[in-house]
Amino acid sequence: MKRSTINQLLRDAKAFIASRGFYLPPFAFWSPADWATRGPEVAEIPTNALGWDITDFGSGDYTTCGLLLFTIRNGHPHNWETMSGKLYAEKIMVVGVDQVTPFHFHWNKTEDIINRGGGDLVVEVYNATADERLCDSPVTVSVDGTLRTVAAGTRIRLGPGESITLPTRLYHAFWGAGERVLAGEVSLVNDDTRDNRFLEPRGRFPEIEEDEAPLHLLVTDYGRYYTAERS
Ligand SMILES: [Fe+2]
Secondary structure: OEHHHHHHHHHHHHHHHHHOOOOOOHHHHOOHHHHHOOOHHHOHHHHOOOEEEEEOOOOOOOOOEOEEEEEEEEOOOOHHHHOOOOOEEEEEEEEOEOOEEEEEEOOOOOEEEEEEEEEEEEEEEEEEOOOOOEOOOOEEEEEOOEEEEEOOOOEEEEOOOOEEEEOOOEEEEEEEEEEEEEEEEEEEOOOOOOOOEEOOOOOOOOOOEOOOOOOOOEOOOHHHHOOOOOO
16 A cells, blocks of 8 residues: 555544544654654553554455554553453444455454444354354354344444444454444454454555655554654
8 A cells, every 4th residue: 555545544534533523542643753752651552553554455455445443452462371461452443335344253352343433334244164264154143232143144234332242253344334434343452463364365464655754653664663762
């Protein structure tokens, strides 16, 4: 993806998120120059991969297969070993109409996906077989605390305010319907480097063509603009 495209998506996302009355933390608005002045006090942000994240899942077509996320809070996967510290995560996501996040499941993370306003969020669900393909067995999911058993491949439509709990090894794909959706995610610790099982091989983080300077850093940019040693 071109950096100029990413910058425009970020401007657009900030306006959309604000228009829905949702407030991001201050580090969402830091520039690369701001990052260059920060020291070890902000190491949690890159260490736990907080912040902006834009992906086209390797599709080359962000508008039909992509997602824009901001990770507001997250623990580190190491916390599982000690069962201490943050074991949870929260994200806000911008999901376009018919913009698909492709089928995947998580081995470790249970997540709630929440429609926080806009159009409807459509979530298609399948159980996974032992060899991690789509299973044709009925799927039982919790939608706002109410169990629902549906046929494999059912598209569950969540209106504003509704949410679904996606347990481990439950394949899910989602997209917006009617209008763009502001979606939330509340989950166990998020580990995008090791805990995503895509049904088809997918790139999680895009290659970036640097045709202009970054407006804000993505989670994959911190290493080039920030070191904890600087003060
Ligand atoms: Fe997921």
